[in-house]
Amino acid sequence: MSIPILKLYNYLLISIQTEIDDKTAIQFQEDLLDKIHKTGATGVVIDLTSVDIIDSFIAKVLGDVITMSDLMGAKVVLTGIQPAVAMTLIDLGIHLQNVATALDLEQGLIKLYQELRV
Amino acid sequence: MTPQSCVKIREEWDIVSARQLGREMAKKLRFSTVDQARITTAVSELARNIYLYAEEGQICFEVLETADHKGLSVSATDTGPGITDISQVMQDGFTTSGGLGAGLPGVKRLMDEFDIQSEVGQGTQINTVKWIR
Amino acid sequence: MNTNLRNIAIENSDTIVQMWLEKIDSLKGEEFRFSTSDELFENTNREFVNVIFTSIKQQGSLIEVITFSEKLITLGWPLSYITDGLQLFRRVTIDYILSNSDQVDTNFFSAVLTSVDKWVEPIIHQLINEYTGSWEHILSIQRIALQELSAPLIPVTDGITIMPLIGTIDTERAKQIMENLLDGVIKHNSEVVLIDITGVPVVDTMVAHHIIQAAEAVxxxxxxxxxxxxxxxxAQTIVNLGIDLTNLPTKSSLKKGFITALEMTNRKVINLKPMEDGIEEMINSIQGE
Incomplete structure (x- = not known):
């Protein structure tokens, strides 16, 4: 099972719709970096609206892929994190300190546009 | 709903089945959405620990009912190598697997009750409870 | 033997009641005297002792006891009145039976104690249960009331929401506030949330911790x-306790916070008619005279 990555101009859009197991998460990490390399995308939005659980492993993979994308010159914004998921992350002590977030896909794109322009 | 049900953890995909069962039980017991997420996440952490460190074990769920409380007990049992220093694994940020080190102290914060017993060479038993608010 | 004692008590109920009524008067405490008229006090005493005797006559039936306790709870009489009154009844009855019997040995003595206890204990239990039940009920109602006024979320303009916190924050409340806050942010699609702690009396490490966590989750x-x-x-306690709020933007007043929130959403407040124009107009009108 792989997570589809869509290209829109300079941006990559990902909406995670399935229950993520460890393999899918790792696979996604590879796919995304590959796609950034191929397309030269400068911004990535990962939408987590339909994700109802993020445990420490998935949080780690997400945090890693954001740092890696950054190294490759693509800025990542996480959008649509559910309140329940945010609260469990806080309980777990995971703050994703340097990660950009936005309420939804639209605001995520606006944020990317603003940050990449300056 | 059976009072007790268990999921064996042998491979990676079992982590997903364990947390699906955890979510289902939490939903049936009418935990709030946030507590459902807390329980599911705790199950995921416990199951992953078994998969990573003990290779084989099981996660068991049990519905608890006292006079004025209802809750869900989640316990993780394995026959793995055991934990040498429990206070060390309960520290935030301690990890041997390259993870975030949020696992066990995180589970403790997610649940209401947390109890861990481990013997080197024998295995580890972790009991946790979440009460319905 | 037991039935025998019961009969003695019932037959002489008038005397026992009289003795009890004489003594109960001394139990009427100071704070009690203000709120209760002597007439009501006497009537209730009479009803109380009748309830006790009815229960004894009907061999421990508690129906009357329940009605009576409900009445006392509505009147707001203290639980101590009931427990003291029943202890007094126990003492008076035992005294009376003993002093009116010729044969007083240890066996008889303990038989009297046991049977009087048997009459009184269930009544005490029932009354205490009724009272605690009513307290628990009040407690749960108040808890719900507190939850309701817990933490309202006010959307003031597009993208800006204010959450005023009032009263002491404990862990349970903090969790609920966080849930309200996050759900509200999603519902109102807020880009900025102002958490106003003007109404929070004390900010200790724990409260600060909860607020920081809420901000992180947001x-x-x-x-x-x-x-x-x-x-x-x-501000003083926060610094003295060594609480680190550097990751959280803070402002002294809601007004300043609101202006910052407007800036963050690329807006600002402008006066429709600039102040200087007004002054200029005023000066011109004076010159015109």
Missing amino acids: RLIGSNCILVGIRPEI
Whole structure:
């Protein structure tokens, strides 16, 4: 099972719709970096609206892929994190300190546009 | 709903089945959405620990009912190598697997009750409870 | 033997009641005397002792006891009146039976104690249960009332929401506030949330910890938090306790916070008619005279 990555101009859009197991998460990490390399995308939005659980492993993979994308010159914004998921992350002590977030896909794109322009 | 049900953890995909069962039980017991997420996440952490460190074990769920409380007990049992220093694994940020080190102290914060017993060479038993608010 | 004793008590109920009534008067405490008329006190005493005797006659039936306790609870009489009154009844009855019997040995003595206890204990239990039941009921109602006024979320303009916190924050409440806050942010699509702690009397390490966690969670779902309403004494305790709020933007007042929130959403407040124009007009009109 792989997570589809869509290209829109300079941006990559990902909406995670399935229950993520460890393999899918790792696979996604590879796919995304590959796609950034191929397309030269400068911004990535990962939408987590339909994700109802993020445990420490998935949080780690997400945090890693954001740092890696950054190294490759693509800025990542996480959008649509559910309140329940945010609260469990806080309980777990995971703050994703340097990660950009936005309420939804639209605001995520606006944020990317603003940050990449300056 | 059976009072007790268990999921064996042998491979990676079992982590997903364990947390699906955890979510289902939490939903049936009418935990709030946030507590459902807390329980599911705790199950995921416990199951992953078994998969990573003990290779084989099981996660068991049990519905608890006292006079004025209802809750869900989640316990993780394995026959793995055991934990040498429990206070060390309960520290935030301690990890041997390259993870975030949020696992066990995180589970403790997610649940209401947390109890861990481990013997080197024998295995580890972790009991946790979440009460319905 | 037991039935025998019961009969003695019932036959001489008038005397026992009289003795009890004489003594109960001394139990009427000071604070009690103000709120209760002597007439009501006497009537209730009479009813009380009748309830006890009815229960004894009907071999421990508690129906009357329940009605009576409900009445006392509505009147707001203290539980101590009931327990003291029943202890007194126990003493008076035992005294009476003993002093009116010729044969007083240890066996008889303990038989009297046991049977009188048997009459009184169930009544005490029932009354205490009724009272605690009513207390628990009040407690749960108040808890719900507290939850309802817990933490309202006010959307003031597009993208800006204010959450005023009032009263002491404990862990349970903090969790609920966080849930309200996050759900509200999603519902109102808020880019900025102002948490106003003007109404929070004490900010200790725990309260600060909860607020920081709430702010972190708000950031995770893609919004921003500003903590406003920090009074001088709160600022002092925060620093003295070594609480680190550097990751959380703070402002002293809601007004300043609101202006920052407007800036963050690329807006500002402008006066429709600039002040200078007004003054100029005024000067011109004076010159015209």
